[in-house]
Amino acid sequence: MRLAWFSPLPPVHSGIAAYSLDVLQGLTGRHAVDLYVEDRVWQAAGGHLHAGRGPETAALPGPLGLPLFRAYDFPVAHTRHPYDLVVYQMGNAACHRYQWPYLLRWPGLVVLHDAALHHARAHALLADGRDDEYRDEFRFNHPGVDPRVADFVVAGLQGSPYYLWPMLRTVMCRARGVVVHGDPLRRALAEEFPDTPIRTVSMGVPDPWEEGSGLRAQGSESRPNGGSGLTAQDSGSVLPADRRPPTAGIVVSAFGVITPEKRILTILRALQAIRAEVPGVRLRLVGEIGEHYALWQDVAATGTRDIVEVTGYVDDEQLAAELRAADVCLCLRWPTARETSASWLRCLAAGKPTIVPDQVSTVDVPTLDPRHWLLKHDRTDAGAVFQPPPVTRAVAVSIDLHDEDAMVRQALRRLVADAALRDQLGHNARAWWEAHHTLPRMHRDYEAALAWGAAQSEPGWPEDAPAHLRPSPSGWARDLTAPFGVEVDILA
Incomplete structure (x- = not known):
């Protein structure tokens, strides 16, 4: 199976970075895995701004000898040679920020390390001044909650709201399948998100x-x-x-x-x-x-x-x-x-x-x-x-x-x-x-989960999803050229 693997990796100081390497050690002999990372990992590996010259992208040798790419290379690589499955190692920390645009556009198997993603998603949106988009996503994730709660976070009154309202719906409704590390959590999420395929994979650690x-x-x-x-x-x-x-x-x-x-x-x-x-x-x-x-x-x-x-x-x-x-x-x-x-x-x-x-x-x-x-x-x-x-x-x-x-x-x-x-x-x-x-048990569970994830169908967006999460493919081009009076709809 050809896998695109989105995850924090060293030198990022993240428990999920170490976990990801432990998983990959058990998969590399059976699958072709390409690693897609954020810029600081790419640059630490010796990469520069552009991943390649001309129409092709060039990989760097990554951990375990696997091909290492910038995340920006993924759309072209996936369009030319589609992967069998995209795997997102998703957690509630800033080092996962780069994964969000890809997860929302190209659904895959989400390994959900944290059953609350509010910290990371709020930070990603608010740090870029996208206050209204944060408010829209909060309403989408928690439709039964007074939407003014989001204003407390926008104003900097953070802390408890992050844990009270986990902002999971966006990820759960866009994943082909979700993997968690314990049956109690799987049962709780299955009750909350009955339309999302969820399964358990044992978390293994080294001896x-x-x-x-x-x-x-x-x-x-x-x-x-x-x-x-x-x-x-x-x-x-x-x-x-x-x-x-x-x-x-x-x-x-x-x-x-x-x-x-x-x-x-x-x-x-x-x-x-x-x-x-x-x-x-x-x-x-x-x-x-x-x-x-x-x-x-x-x-x-x-x-x-x-x-x-x-x-x-x-x-x-x-x-x-x-x-x-x-x-x-x-x-x-x-x-x-x-x-x-x-x-x-x-x-x-x-x-x-x-x-x-x-x-x-x-x-x-x-x-x-x-x-x-x-x-x-x-x-x-x-x-x-x-x-x-x-x-x-x-x-x-x-x-x-x-x-x-x-x-x-x-x-x-x-x-x-x-x-x-x-x-x-x-x-x-x-x-x-x-x-x-143990690691061998985790590797066995992952083998079954990957085959299961690849067999799941791609979900569609719910009708109440915020507009910015499902933008028009040509909308960005129109916005860029509108001040110049340039028409980009070549079939108009």
């Missing part, structure tokens, strides 16, 4: 114990939850001196861009409350500090500067080392766009105990409630009341956001002190990853 230094091959651990797993040689060779994973004490880690949504302030307050009980506990924040987050103010306010370490951006090999070094992992993103957290899955793959929010993406995962340390999300039948399922089935600890501070504090207090519980949760976490989230 951190088979990357980089190859610790298993050196016999350092028989299974991946036996402490940090880093020898002195390993810790000195994997990271620069100021970014090495610590090798002593209890290491509590959080991964990804450091933002308030990761509940960092809640974590800091919890650690400050229990630090006297656990000398040597440290918080390791693995990632860049978000542009709009004053992290160090929260650190100062909680008096935790001496136990907080920030790595900055790390590459895949460094990330694997950080995962191996952690004792407890915190994956507490909220508010959420109902995404499946790749960083959480990486923690499971590393065999680490994790603390997560109790939300739609984890309702099918057996978790412990730290208020009473009993199991949730395992059985719902009446018999479970009289014969509760064993707590040894738990994969993670989950937090009710209505009682967030107390539950995070209670969860950390128990996990940092109870090595046996950490070991049990880590063992189950690794088993859950092996059953549901």
Whole structure:
């Protein structure tokens, strides 16, 4: 199958860029894939303004040796040699902005990483001064909502409206098919968009114990939850001196861009409350500090500067080392766009105990409630009341956001002190990853999804779609030449 692949790619610092490469590794031997990227990826690969000379476009060698093109090259390439399927890796971040014009004009298979796209779409329109078009799209996506809500976003009063109104209809009605990474989300979207074909593909992540230094091959651990797993040689060779994973004490880690949504302030307050009980506990924040987050103010306010370490951006090999070094992992993103957290899955793959929010993406995962340390999300039948399922089935600890501070504090207090519980949760976490989230399983699911997506028909636009989303093919030419009195309708 010939595939056109639209996705962020390195050097863009995006989880979806790394995910896309993991998927492509399993597809390149079976399909001919052309990569279509935004300008900064093209230029980082050595490309210039024009992709080719004369009528032909020239590809650059991209990741995995695949042909790399500017997105602007796609219309000509697709017209001359139509692709069997166009795949859009779509998320709620600015690095996906370039994909929108192509997705709306050439429907394809949309891999929906975030079930809310308001942030990215609003930014794309408002940054270009297209306020009225944003208002039109808001009305189209949310016809039952007072259209004046859009004025709050136009005025800069953003934040909550982005999560309350996800602006999904535009994408859902133009996709040949939509892929998501969990059955709970698939069911919810199928109820909201019954005319859109939707299927689930397992999200897979690499095994951190088979990357980089190859610790298993050196016999350092028989299974991946036996402490940090880093020898002195390993810790000195994997990271620069100021970014090495610590090798002593209890290491509590959080991964990804450091933002308030990761509940960092809640974590800091919890650690400050229990630090006297656990000398040597440290918080390791693995990632860049978000542009709009004053992290160090929260650190100062909680008096935790001496136990907080920030790595900055790390590459895949460094990330694997950080995962191996952690004792407890915190994956507490909220508010959420109902995404499946790749960083959480990486923690499971590393065999680490994790603390997560109790939300739609984890309702099918057996978790412990730290208020009473009993199991949730395992059985719902009446018999479970009289014969509760064993707590040894738990994969993670989950937090009710209505009682967030107390539950995070209670969860950390128990996990940092109870090595046996950490070991049990880590063992189950690794088993859950092996059953549901390996790369080979994701590759198998993608093979089926690609064949399914190619068989779907191209959807038409709904009658109430905004005019700017379905422009007249010659309208732009007329607008350009009208001031000069030039007639462009050659058949008039």
